[in-house]
Amino acid sequence: MVIGIICSAIAGAFISVQAAVNAKMNVHLGAWATTVLVFIVGLVGSLVPLLLFGGDLAGIRDVSPIYALGGLLGVGVVFCVMRSIQLLGPTLSVSVILVSQLIWALGVDLFGAFGMPQLTLAPGQVIGLMILLLGVVIFKQSQATALARESMKEAA
Template identity: 40%
Template sequence: MILGILFAILAGSLVSLQNIFNSKTGEHAGSWTTTTLVLGLGFVASFTLGFLFEGKQLFELQNMKTWYWFSGLIGIGVVTCVVKGIKLLGPTYAISIMLSSQLGFALLFDTFGWLGIEKVPFTTQQLIGVLVIVAGILIFKISGEPKSTKMPTGLKSVHAEK
């Protein structure tokens, strides 16, 4: 279990790092160019490492459903939406929303057993957990609004008269 937690923490840090790189690439290139670079380099790296570590077993895909072959296409939507979301909302707010969405959909997939996942009973604690996270994001966004540096109108006239 501890190893799983460590992998999850590492994955979270790598996703955050990748999102920053994607966002910076998106500032200098279009979203399609960014997506092509990210997924293209990812393919080359994973293919090379997979071949080095697994050899010919990399190509043994018995009993895999046909539609799983197309799951990589989802990455196009992921990278494009991440780049655009960060550009429009900023990194922290966009990633917070994405993580909440990911958690909410994971809860739905678990609860209903969608896409062949084993069903996990829905609990009130799970709902409360998701709602607390969403509330935290809302509080973060509301409290993170920049304060106006302008002096109130009434004070301007008082200071101007002195």
């Protein structure tokens, strides 16, 4: 469990940093060129450990074609995260993304989608989700208030 928590924390850091870097790259290349470059670099970055540590690509024949959609979903992730950061800023964008991820992950758990174990909804999960949603609203309101104060200071 500890390794899972560590990997999750690292993934969160990587996603946030990657999103900010991609948003900046998008300014110079455009959204689709940035997305292509990200996946080309990701392909090379994946091939190196595959070649060094091995892997079973022969098993690809046994994988359901529906799971290949993961690659297309990845394209959507990179593109949408990049655009949301440009439009909302990094912190609000990541906050909304986290809420959305939690809602969708809960749906996967509740329905046992994609072969995952089916779980039942507990009251604590609903309360936790509501607190998270309220936190995003408070966060955004606080951010808007801080920006308004900064604008007033600059105007004075």
